[in-house]
Amino acid sequence: MKYWLMKSEPVTFGIDHLIACPKKTDHWDGIRNYQARNMMRDEMRKGDGILFYHSNCKPPGVVGTMEVVKEAYPDHTALDPTSPYYDPKSSEDNPRWFMVNVKFKTKLSRMISLEELKENPALSGMQLLKPGNRLSITPVTEEQWHAILDME
DNA sequence: GCCAACGTTGGC
DNA sequence: GCCAACGTTGGC
Numbered sequence: 136m137k138y139w140l141m142k143s144e145p146v147t148f149g150i151d152h153l154i155a156c157p158k159k160t161d162h163w164d165g166i167r168n169y170q171a172r173n174m175m176r177d178e179m180r181k182g183d184g185i186l187f188y189h190s191n192c193k194p195p196g197v198v199g200t201m202e203v204v205k206e207a208y209p210d211h212t213a214l215d216p217t218s219p220y221y222d223p224k225s226s227e228d229n230p231r232w233f234m235v236n237v238k239f240k241t242k243l244s245r246m247i248s249l250e251e252l253k254e255n256p257a258l259s260g261m262q263l264l265k266p267g268n269r270l271s272i273t274p275v276t277e278e279q280w281h282a283i284l285d286m287e
Numbered sequence: 288g289c290c291a292a293c294g295t296t297g298g299c
Numbered sequence: 300g301c302c303a304a305c306g307t308t309g310g311c
Contacts, residue, residue: 142309168307191309249310267292268309276299 137183138175138275140197141237142190150199150242159205159239162240164212165220167232171272174206175203176233178274185237186283189246189262193277196248197283205236247286257282 136229141151141163153161166172185201209230225231252258262273275283 144309170294193311195310270291271308 137178137180138185138277138280139179140186140188140275141201141274142188142271144191145189146192149189149238153187153201153237153239154242155178156239160236162205162210162234162236164210164234166234166271167220167222168270171270172233174272174274175235179203179206179235181206184240184280188269188278191197194246194250196246196250196252197243198246198266199242200239200240204238205274207233207235210234214281239258243284243287245287247283250284252283257285257286 153159156277157282163175166175177257178189181203183203185203186197186222187199187201189195189198209227210220211233212218212226213222213232220232222231252261258264258279261275261279262268262270263275
């Protein structure tokens with residue numbers, strides 16, 4: 136089993152949106168970056184743990200955990216011309232973009248902010264903290280996973 | 288709102 | 300296949 140961190144803007148889709156979903160489960164659509172897609176499609180497996188990260192807000196940080204409940208399948212929003220995620224180069228026969236289903240697991244009693252993550256020496260190698268990292272999905276090691284949750 | 292760091296696009 | 304122009308992300 137692997138661990139991941141997934142970013143989302145709380146204004147658009149925050150952890151409370153996920154909690155409000157039926158069965159606290161939703162599809163993670165809108166990934167339009169090949170690196171992120173490949174990780175999701177090729178490496179993400181049912182049962183993997185995911186840190187829910189709020190980005191583009193004040194402050195940004197980890198707010199909870201999720202679990203992969205359905206492995207990658209075509210992202211239908213890419214085929215919908217009215218969707219902001221529409222991609223005319225994707226098709227039903229040859230889907231370009233994929234998504235997974237995630238289920239809410241826990242909400243932290245407080246946010247572990249980006250600033251705190253940076254201050255924790257155990258997390259110095261985290262991909263999220265590398266300069267210029269913009270990937271919305273990044274792998275997390277088991278050690279990092281526990282180190283972050285221990286900060287709660 | 289600025290801007291650094293990328294990723295993508297398209298002309299050649 | 301190169302690379303300049305452009306678009307996006309996301310912290311600050």
